[in-house]
Amino acid sequence: MKTAIILISKSGFTVAEIINHEIADSTIYSTAEIDNCCKINNIAEFVSSEFHHFDAFVFIGAMGICVRSIAPCLEDKHTDPAVINVDSTGQSVVSVLSGHVGGANELTQHIANILGAKAVVTTQSDNAGKWALDTLGSKYNWATTQKGDTMNHLIATFVNEDPVALLLHIKDAGTQYMERTCPPNVHIFYHLDDIVQADYKMLIAVTPCILNVNIPLLHYHPRVLHLGVGCRKNCLPDGIETYILQELERQELSSLSIASVATIELKKDEALLNALQQTFSASTLHIYNAEELKEIEVPHPSEKVFEVTGVYGVAESTALKSADNGPLLIEKHKGLLTQGNDFTFALAMDRKVVRSGHIEIVGAGPGDPELVSVRGRRMLQEADLILYAGSLVPRELTLCAKEGATVRSSASMTLEEQFAIMKTFYDKGLFVVRLHTGDPCIYGAIQEQMAFFDKYGMSYHITPGISSFQAAAAALQSQFTIPEKVQTIILTRGEGRTPMPEKEKLHLLARSQSTMCIYLSAGVVDQVEKELLEHYHPTTPVAACYRLTWKEERIYRGELKDLARIVKENNLTLTTMIVVGDAIGNRKGLSHLYSSKFTHLFRRSEEDKKEKTSKSEE
Known part of the structure; x- marks a missing residue:
């Protein structure tokens, strides 16, 4: 964030300096001649001329001057910068303008933390601890649309705790956050047919699918679809974009969820690619060579295509490559709008977001339940099955399991029995945590398990933990x-x-x-x-x-x-x-980091600050 810190009076200079030191790309402006400040003639005139040249304005001083300075400049919450007001003593930080969309609420909390001050945020959803529906999409790179009501009315329905249905078709950081923080008035569903629409005032959906519902809809379109394209040499793009859009709509898939357009290197200069990138403006372009695609199995291989390109299917292989071998939602689709302009396309969904089984190997730490990582604790709270090394991991670590979760000790199980229970849950599309002592990479016995997961193509990930050697260093001081x-x-x-x-x-x-x-x-x-x-x-x-x-x-x-x-x-x-070793309890070693040889490290910040001020004046 490019931030202007407006110093209203000299008494707030200490507060301004602290904020300037902690907030990257920030500059202090003042009408007074003060070192490390950029001189301006008039606050209101400066704000008027620079209002859209900064992402945020932080006023240090009286709220009245802040409000009068910005009032003539206000246009729209989607374009106005964030505005924050801090009193000159640094006790209160107030979010004044563009709380959600402009990021003022988040910046207010950040500055309050820097100063040890009170953050004052008046946005109702923030104060109620609820999701900021108007900015949630941008936070997780989802396109946002609404149907049947305005965004403000949808937010009001949600904040007023009317019954809301939440439909989650994919799994990513955003949906995991929503599941973890879901308020009581919101009921989660994974299939549209399970929702009795008459029971709810609105539907919030995170899905790449097009939905036809009878209640107001707030639709988040996650960018998780990957379009693979092949065509005849010098193919004319006229009408092909429309054709693909119509096919997406017929398949009830949203064009707003297209994350990438891909093809083979042989086709990289085709005009069709430029046309598709303009149509799917939020997409990235992936160009693959035949070597990168040769191992990908396609459902509709073509010997003729192989003779020309070196792969058995351009559209399907490039879509699958971009989607990390996620499922094909549209298999190879051939099109011919005019003679000699043959083209093919296929569509795949990113494998990482598919709602399917997953195994998280979690390091429990040395034993104390408070020493498991924040991520590890969250994994335990979300798991459908916790399989823990009972002879080495305290049972107390599993007490945070959610209601209905299965918690089993592997102490009496053979390796085959452990595999069997994990695969049973996995095949049902459920979330499994395999809980190991310390950090799993150190004598964690996970090698054989990962080989099993790899054999069956199972999704898994490792969350590291604190090892007992680190706990030993702490205990031995x-x-x-x-x-x-x-x-x-x-x-x-x-x-x-x-x-x-x-x-x-x-x-x-x-x-x-x-x-x-x-x-x-x-x-x-x-x-x-x-x-x-x-x-x-x-x-x-x-x-x-x-x-x-x-x-x-x-x-x-x-x-x-x-x-x-x-x-x-x-x-x-x-x-x-x-x-x-001699390091046990040693107090004789003195790190050279704190010797006089390294005083330049402590002078660096002052030099950086002076250089930044000099550049601003230029």
Whole structure:
């Protein structure tokens, strides 16, 4: 946001400086001669001449001057910039103009956070914690239309808590947000036929489909459709755009949901492409070579097309490529409006937004339910099935599951049984969370699971978690790296029933005398101690950390020569992290970042500010 900070009186300069420092691309303007401010002659005249040259105006001072300055400039909420007023003491931040569309409400909250001030937002939907329906589409790159009523009336129906139906045909960040924050007066549906329209005052729909309904409709058109096109050389585009639009309408698919137009490199200079890009103005153009398309299987292969292009179907293969192999909604469709102007097109939907099963592998963290990530917690709250490693993950982590969710421990299951239950839920189009201890990438045993998911083409994603080595550093109040002494952390385990690769034997890793965090090794602690003593001094600090962050957490410190005794005397089990190295509890290392050699880092911000002011004056 290009932002003008209008300093009404010198008393507000400190507040203006703080905002200027925190808000990128902002400049302070004042009628007074003040360092780091751009001099203007008159506030009202400046606002009048620059009103549409800035995305936002932030007035520091009296509200009356702010209102009188902007009043002659007001035109339309869709074009007016955001206007905010901050009192000169920085205690209140008021959203004055263009709260939703212009972003003033969001900027107001941001500035209030910067100043530790009170945000004053008078928009009803914001104060009620409800969706901003007029800007929701732009936030998630959805085109927005309404039918049967004005936008203001639709917003009023929603805010007044009349019964509203919400239809979600796709799944993306926007629909996940709506599902997560859905107010009580809104009922969610995934199929239009399930909605008894007479029971609702309006319908909100997120779908690429054209809807014919009998109640007022607020329609969000997600850009999730990908159009693949092929044609004869030098094809004349006249009428083809209209033909495709008519076919989309016949198939009840909205042209506003077209995200891209694609073809093969051989056709990149065809006039038809330019015509289609103008028709679908919000679309991007994808050009693929034959090599990129050769692995894509098309339902209607053509040997003749292959001879010319090197692929068995231009329209279908390019549509599928753009959609990441999502479903074809329109298979190859041939058209011929005039002799010699043959063309084909196909339409596919982005695979990522298809409402189907999904598996999220979530790192639970070391044990404390509060140490799971925000995303991980949200995944647990949304899951239809939570399958957690019961012997390693506290059950308390699953208590946030939604009503009706299935929560199962995998402790007594074979790998095949785990696969079976996950696939059962997945095949029903449901959301599965596989909950692993710590971070899944560290001894998480997810490799075989991912191979299974890949084999069946299942959608999955990994949410990382805090590992126990990080929890150990926190519990030991230690920085595991020491400037000029220890700059490496080794995560490994001792050799038990599973052999270690020869080059990763513990005594070889010990040569570096790095900070070493040893997993899953309490049962072979004698061997661990013996190998480490080959290179670490016997008095090297060690810590045996049992069930880090759990209620049962216990930590035993000592020296390396006593490691085996510490573990055995305290009956420590497999859930023990062994840490070895001089970094444990070290307070002698001093980072050079805070030495006098680096004072230029702290001068940089002042230099940047002066340079910005100089450019504004130019």
